[in-house]
Amino acid sequence: MLQMSQPTSTLPTLRADWRGWVALVVLMLPVLLVSVDNTVLSFALPAIALDLAPTSIEQLWIIDAYPLVLAGLLVTMGTLGDRFGRRKMLLLGATGFGVVSALAAFAPTASLLILARALLGVFGAMLMPSTLSLLRTIFRDRDQRRIAIAIWASGFSAGSALGPIVGGLLLEHFAWGSVFLLAVPVLLPLLILAPLLVPESRDPHPGRADPLSILLSLGTMIPIVYGIKELAVHGVLSIAPIMFVLGVVFGVLFVRRQLRLETPMLDMSLFRQGPFSGAIVVNLLSVVGLVGFLYFAAQHLQLVVGLPPMQAGLALVPGLAAMIASGLIVVPIAKRCPARIVVPSALLFSVVAYVVVAFAAGNLPVLVAAFAALGIGIGAAETVSNELILSSAPSAKSGAASAVSETAYELGAVLGTTILGGILTALYRAGLVIPPGVPDAAADAARETLAGAVAAASALPPDVGAALHEAAAHAFDSGVVVTALIGAGLIVVAGVVAAASLGGSRGAKS
Template identity: 45%
Template structure:
C-alpha cells in the first residue's frame, strides 16, 4: 500500500462508517410519510400502527448498551458487518411485509441491529484517530451525518412514495449496507477488548428492560399524559436499572464500567448530551406543529423549513470540535449551551409567523449538534480503547433518554399550558381540548368555529412558549454546571488559539 493511500485510509474508513450512521438515522423518520399508504394496505389497528412507528426507536434505545459491550468482546468491525447484513435482510422483510404483525417484527429487528451499528461506528472512530483533535473532528462529522439523516429521511421517503409503494422506503438501506459489506473488510481495522471476559446475560436483559421501561413511560406521558401505566413502566424501568447497576459492581467483567463515572468531565458530557437532546426534542415537537397547524404549511414544505437548522447543525458539529485542545471542554460546552438557551428564548417569543420559529429552532438544533459532537468525543475519548464500545453505547443511551425525557417534560408543560388557556364553547367536546390538531378538527364546520380555531392557535402559542422557557431553564442550569466544574477541574495543557 502506497504512503499516500496509507495516510488517506482513516478518512476513507470514516466515509465508510458514515453509511450505517446515515441509514440508522434515516430509518427513524423515513416511515412518517408512508403511514397513510401503509395503513390503507395493511389495515393495522390503532395500537398496531403505534407499534409499527415506535418499536424501532424503542429497540434502538434498549439494545445500545448490550450491543456496545458485545462489540468490545467479539470485535467492533465484526459486529458492524454482521449488523449491516442483518439490517439489509430486515429492511427487505419490512419492505415486503404482508401483515401488521410482520412489519412490527421487521421494525423490531431493524431497531436491534441498528443498535449494533451506532456504537460500533463510534468505537471504530476512536480506534482510527489517535490524535485528539482529529478524533474530535471525526466525531463532529459523525454527528453531522446523523443529523442530516433525520432531515433527509422524510424528504427521501416522500419522494419515493410519489413513484413507488410504501415498502420502497425501507429498501434504501440495502445497497448502502451491501457497499459497507464490500468496503468494510478492506478499509476498517478490527479492534476489540483483548481480555473481554464472559458476557453476562442477566445484565443484558436488565439493561434492555430498564431502558425500555423508562423510554416507554416517558413516551406514554408525552402522548396520553400521566397515568398508572406510564408510572408503572417508568418506575419499573428505574427499579430494574438500580438492580442492574448494583449487579455491575459485583461482576469481574461488567456490561458497563462504572469507574468511567468517576470522571467529572465524563459525567458533565453525559449531562450535556441528555440536557440538549431534551431541549431540542421537546421544542422541536412544538415547532413542527407550529409550521403545519399555525402557519398552515404542508408536511413537505414544513420539513423544508427545518433544513436551515439541519444545515446549521452540520456546520457547528464540524467546526466546534476543532476547538478541542484549544479551549477547555467545560468552557466550550457552557458557551454552546448558553447559545442553545438563547435559541429557546427566541422560540418563547415567537408569534404566528414562521421567521422567528425557524431562527429559534435553527439555533437550538445547531447547538445540539455541536454539544453532541463535543460530548461524544469526551465520553468515548475518556474510556480506555478496549472499552470504547461500551462508552459509545453509554453516550448513545444518554441521547435517547434525553430525547424521551424532553418530549415528555416539555410536551407535558406545553400541553398543560394549552389546556389551561383554551376553553371550548358549547358544542366542542372536552376531548378536543387536549391538542391543537384535535381542537382544529372539532372547530371545523361548527358555529363560531373560526373564532375557536383562532383561540386554539393562540393557546398553542402559550403552550409552545411555556415549553421553550422550560428548555431554556434546562440549558442555563447545564451551562452553569459546566462553568462550576471548569473552576474546580485542573486546567489541561491547551494549544494556542493562533
C-alpha cells in the same frame, strides 16, 4: 540518542491514511440513517395518522418504540461488539435493519408498524456503538480522531435535522412507507464496502460473558424509558411510578454486579470521571432539546402553517447547515479552550432559540432562525462531549463507552418526544375550545391530536372547518409557549452540568 528518537520517528504511523477517511465516509452511512430514523417520523406522522388512524397513545408509540428498544439494548450490543467484533456487529445490524425497514414500509396497521419499529431498535442498537467505537481503532492519532468525531457528531445531529427534509421530499411524491424504504439503498454500500475498508476490532481480553448482566441492563433501561412515556401520557396515577421503582431496583443490582465482576460488562469507574459523566448528561439533554423542538416544529409547519412536507423540510435547512458548521468549527476552538467554557457557551445559542420560540411561536421566519440558533449550540456541544466520552475510556472498552453515549442519545430522543411532546399534547387538549356546530365525532378526533383536528376540519363545511382548524392551531401554539420555556430550562441545566463537570479538559491533550 538514537534510541531516544525512535519513538518520535514512529509517531507518524499512528496517523490514518486516505483509507481511514474513506472508512469514515462508510461509517457515516448508518449514523445518518439511524439519526434520520429518529426524526423522519415527525414529518411522516401526519400522513401515517391519516392513513392508519392511530390513537394518541399509538401515535406516540409509533415514534417511541424504536428509541425505547434501542436505548434498552445499546449497552448490551456495545459490549457484544467489544467481545465478538465491532465490524461484525455493524454488518449484522445493517442487514437486519434493511430487511425490517422494507417490512415496515408496508405495515397495514398501527400495531404492526409499532412492532416493526421495535425490531428496528434491536438492529439499530447493533449499528450505533460500532460506528463510534471503530473510530477509536481507525484514528489512533487524537487530532485526527477529534476531527473524525466532529464529522460523526455533525452527521448524527445533521441526520436528526435531515429527517424532516428527507421525509418532506419523499412524502411530496410517495406514500409514507417510502421513509422506511430509504434504508435499503443507504445500507447496501455499507455491506459492500465495510469489509474492504473498515478493520475489525475487539477487546483482546473480554473475559467471560455474563448473561445476568445483560438481563439486568435490560431490566434497568426498558422500565425507566417506559415509565417516562406513561408519565407523559397518563400522569402520576399511571403505572409510571411502579416502572421507575422497578428500573431503579434493577439498576442498583446491575451496578453491584459490575463492581463485583473481575471483568465487568460496563466499567463503572468511568462514571467517577467528571468529563465522562458530564458529557453523557450534556448529550442526553441536548438531544432532548433537539428532538423536542423538531416534534412541535414539524407539526406547526405542516398542520398550522399548512406547508407541504417538502417545503416544511426545506424550512429547516438553515438549522441543518448551522449544526454541521458549528460541529466542525468548534474543533480548533476546543483545542485551545477548556470544555467547561466551550460547551456552555455553545448551548447559550440553544437557550436563546427556545426563548425566542416561546414568544414568537407563530412567526415562520422566527421559527426558522431559532432552529438555526439551536443547531449552532447542539452541533458544537455534542462534538466536544463525544470526544471526551471516547477519550476517557480504555481502547479495549470503546464499544461499551460508545454504547453509553448512544444510550444518552436515544434516551434523549425518547424524553424529547414523551416529555416535551407529552406536555405539548396535554396543553393542546386543555386549551382546545371546540367551536359551535362541530359534530361530536369530529370534536373527539380534534381533542386526540392536532392531526386529528386538521383531518376532521377538512371534512366539515368550510366555515365550521375553518373555525375548528383555527381553534386547534391556537391551542397548539399556546402549548408551544410553555413547552419551549421548559426546553430552554433543560438546555440551561446541560450548560450548568458542563461548566461544573467538564473541568479544564482540552482536546489538545492526548
